[in-house]
Amino acid sequence: MNAPHPAKVAGIDSTVPSPAHTVASAAPGASPATPPTATDAPPAPGAPGTLLQDRLAGWVSDLTTLHELTERLVRTESLAEGLQELLRAGAALVGARRGLVVLEPADGLGPDTTIGLGLARADLGHIETVPRSSLSYGRILDGLPVGDGGIAEPDLLAEKGLDPRHREVAARLGYAASYTLPLSAEGTGRLGAAAWLYDEPAEPGERQRHLAGLYLRYAAAHLARLVEVDRTRACMATMAEELLPSRLPRVPGVQLAHRHLTGPRGGGDWFDALPLPDAALGLAVGSVTGSGPGAVAAMGRLRASLRAYAVMEGEDPVAVLSDLELLLRLTEPARSATALFGYCEPALRRITLAGAGHSPPLLTGERRTEFVETSVSAPLGMLACWEAPSVELQAEPGETVLLYTNGLVRRTGAPADRAFARLHAAAAGVPRAVRHDPDAVAEHVLRTVLPDGAAEGDPGEDVALLAVRFE
Template sequence: MLDIPSPVRVDVETLLAAQNHMGVCDAFAQYAPVGKPDAMTAPHFPKVAGIDSTVPPPAHTVAPASPTPAPPPSSSAAPGALIQDRLAGWVSDLTTLHELTERLARTATLDDALHEMLRAGAALVGARRGLLALEPADGLGPDTTVGLGLARSDLGHLETVPRAATSYGQILDRAEQSDKPEVHADLLSEDGLDPRHREVAVRLGYAASFALPLATTAAGRLGAVVWLYDEPAEPVERQRHLVGLYTRYATEHLARMLELERTRAKSRTIAEELLPSRLPRIADVQLAARHRTGPRGGGDWYDALPLPEGALGLAVGSITGSGASAVAAMGRLRASLRAYAVMEGEDPVAVLSDLELLLRLTEPARSATALFAYCEPALRKMVLAGAGHSPPLVIGERRTEFIETSLSAPLGMLACWEAPSVEFSPEPGETVLLYTDGLLHRTGDPMDRAFARLHAAAVGVPRTIRDDPGAIADHILHTVLPDGLDAADSNEDVVLLAARFE
């Protein structure tokens, strides 16, 4: 046993003997870099617990000439101290990788994951800037390019460089999949460098690059990532080893996020296709609609359909659940309401009664809210009925108020649904706004405060836009849901249907 004057005692013989058995040293050896830590051109990486969430400045911008090898340890040096330093370096590297992968795993969207991977990789290789080109080999997309420390105009300049002349382009165009990096330690001194690439590199101020492919066994090629150095440089062996380990994990995570993003996009597309592609043109009334679908796809819907004798049917509704099954159920419910409206639209109570019976027989595990209005624009007359739905809002010069409808349970909640309808006559120039509860729920406020916020937004509609139902709907949407809440990912869909009567 060596007596090492250190907070940690190391039993050298026990440590060396343990290397022949499965244990902690095997884990260290698995992640140990090939070169010695002392051979790095950059200072030793701090533990990630001390790394700021933003990308730290690069450890170096110029790689010195061949690093001076460390002098051999003197005979007086304690063997235990050397082993202790090596173990400390390995533990620091493992801690760094663990923290960076934890931060990546906490990303909720594909875009967040792409930016987090760029930041973490830049910290590992000692670079300040970079870009990631996502281009799945299956051609299903999405294809995108994100940058780190590069403005949108900088990315535009890079796109003018011939693809085959860029390091990421060379990776993406490889005939065979390979994990070999593309290293350009002194880009501007290379013979045969594309003139446009040289011009852009000088303009943007980078002189070296290090690129890695992004690929998995299951998903194949996903894209390529490249980090840019301000001056001639390249990662040393230890940095390459660490960024290689991180990139392999990050690529698997990107593949999962990519599949999730594609599923969400399909759900949104299906939901949008099940809604009206355009609103009808009806005399004496102007129509506008706004729809925001949550990431999993929800069951909120709207409809506006011409009826016999110049009448118009307006409807909004929401079915319980989310995802593909809720979207499909929403499509069936909307199609059924259209059929009932054509047959007996002048009686909204009969329309909703038929819809309730159909829902109870075909979708017994679901419930739905709905509001249907039979409009005669020439007479400025509306007859409407609601089943557990929020009351419409009328917006005009002389009044801004909710149209009181009879209280009723949602469809599918009672053995037999029926509630009286109400008749309403809008004044010339007034707009009737139909909406779903998602508009209120996304505020995060209790319902009474959410209704008050909606009413205040309607009162505050500027006079200059009161003759445009689309502008009114946009104003209310952005006022009730400020700071991007109208576009943020949420489990709540939002539907607004505005009808302005002449």
């Protein structure tokens, strides 16, 4: 009599191929085992009960592995992190050491990128020199039919029809076999393809292929969401950049430079510099609360309004911010904003400043590096009527004034006193050889305060930095 068919267990498909460690079935004609009692010895290795337990153990082990890998994947928040996690998990499932994933959404809207595991950028460049039609992932991206088990090339160098360039690259990089799977999700279609490379002739077994296919099915759905997030972030960054000055004005007596970092959710930080009558210059930095399209749009409206007020009464920064506060309170009562506006007279090397809840400017030069103390004031939109006294800043020839948004210190992730100390040290440490160049000063300060662009703080914060050097 044959062994009884395994009962269905919730969440486990009995049609899944048996795990590699499952023992052989009982021999045909064998009689069913007698149910054991408390005093009986454990069933023989070939007994039906042992077979069922072994299969269940294999399925549970596989499900546990997939659960752990998908848990790690779902914790990734950026597309680059998700692709790297996909490569690492896939390599563990198919028993490979290296691999690459080519992202090329079928809708043509991007982003298009190639990320490698255990492959340097130069290695990826070598692989890209191989004709696309000769690569397994190229055939997938070109829309050629692929079986459910992917494309296995167990011994590349032994294939007679292998493209000569592919043979040369494989020998140079030291891989002898590959296994490739398509990356596609329901509703979005093809996203790309993932390939894993073996150092020796090899190919994944049936169980490995099945688990890798299950994992990529889930991974593709998660990556499709990350692709949409990445596209949204790119659109937000583009929209924010379009609302900011594409270039700064040239005014005798001063040199200007700027830096702007947009957070992944899109924020409302801005900077501005505009020529004013009498050879003066209006300087502004500010930030609107919130994030997303609403904050970016509010930033654009606020910046445009400030420019109008600056042209009409820029010589009085307090009046400019008072008008801006009234506009914000009447038109967008649910929002608040911080702002710093300065009326700059390059010929006198003087800036008259007024701030609303904003961080103080930083003056740096050969002989001194110090914060310019502005009057303490609430942000715009927080009080029934805003007004605070202005201050005057007198610079020396060759000194640079740094105006920045609060995101610069918040992105450090440090307490306020330490963050401002880091900023002060960065400005004081600008090499003497580049102090004459405000662009180099701004770059040095930004890279020193935020060495990785976000440091350990909140990368969602926008950063705007405006450097003004007096000649």
